[in-house]
Amino acid sequence: MDFVTHMPKSAQGNIFLLLFQDIFSGYVMCKPMSSTTAQDVAEAYEERVFRSFGASSLIRHDQYPRFMSEVFTRFRELLGSRQRATLAYRPQANGQQERSVQTVIRSVRAYIAEADQSDWDDHAERLMFALNTSFDATRLETPFYLVHGWDAQGTVSAMLGPRPSSIQEKTAYEWRRKFQRDYSYALACAEDLQVQAKKMRSDVQTQKWKELTERLKTGFEKGDAVWLYIPKVQTVLSRKLAHMWHGPFRIDEVHDDFRVRLKVEGTGYRVNPWVHISRLKPRALYPKRPVEEVEVGEDDDFDTALLPEDSWEPDSGRDEYEVEKILDLRWSKRTRTSKRSKEYLI
Structure with missing residues (x-):
């Protein structure tokens, strides 16, 4: 589970989006909320997850204060569920949920119609069905099928009706049957091409991840x-x-x-x-930009004659002053993690 914050205020007054996802099947559920108190989080979990599937064996989340509060911990103990929090500044530990957050936000952004973005919560709840019935290249099935054991019937399938059969019918229905047959064939071809493309992208990403992990394992040594x-x-x-x-x-x-x-x-x-x-x-030891060395003889250094005679003498005494009085003192930090340094007003 994870919170999506910094959302615009909707017509219903919601400014947060709480997402739940099953780790095994990837099934996603959401709950638009107007506050993030621990009591509201517990009620949202009871409404979206507990009523439909029962108590979870393990609840994984980040170190958000509402998830780590005593109220939510007590609620989790009543359900008999375990609780695991990810490491700080380590979103890869819950990468599946973080990726789902990005997918949901991109989908909602594509369907927002109002200029003030006040209808995002309506689209977020409706898009859950589309995400759960989408083919998952990792699991090779849809999350809806993995949870329920049967495929959901979409609006396109309901409009087309049953698949065309080989039974001869009257001329009035031949054109409709032929159209349905052609559409079903085109839809099957498109699904096959989509599966192949996703499989290819998955193989490429898997290979990149293997190369990255191997490079990370052997990329650093002691003293670097x-x-x-x-x-x-x-x-x-x-x-x-x-x-x-x-x-x-x-x-x-x-x-x-x-x-x-x-x-x-x-x-x-x-x-x-x-x-x-x-x-x-x-840390880069050498510059990565291309460098071209130009060899010029000493006779070609024609700019030397144009320089004044005192240009080779170092400046002494310039920009050097003597402090007469210190008027004020303050402490400052460049970053939160750096040490404080003194600054004087003279």
């Missing part, structure tokens, strides 16, 4: 200089313009479970030294 991704930004700064990569840090220890230990002593950062390698990137 790396940059650390810290998604925290100071309150007065804009997140879009802030620098998220900090460092560089030296790797002190490497483990097989995608963890490394960084040397943070003396760097000015207050962070946990144990981090996942997905938050690291190596």
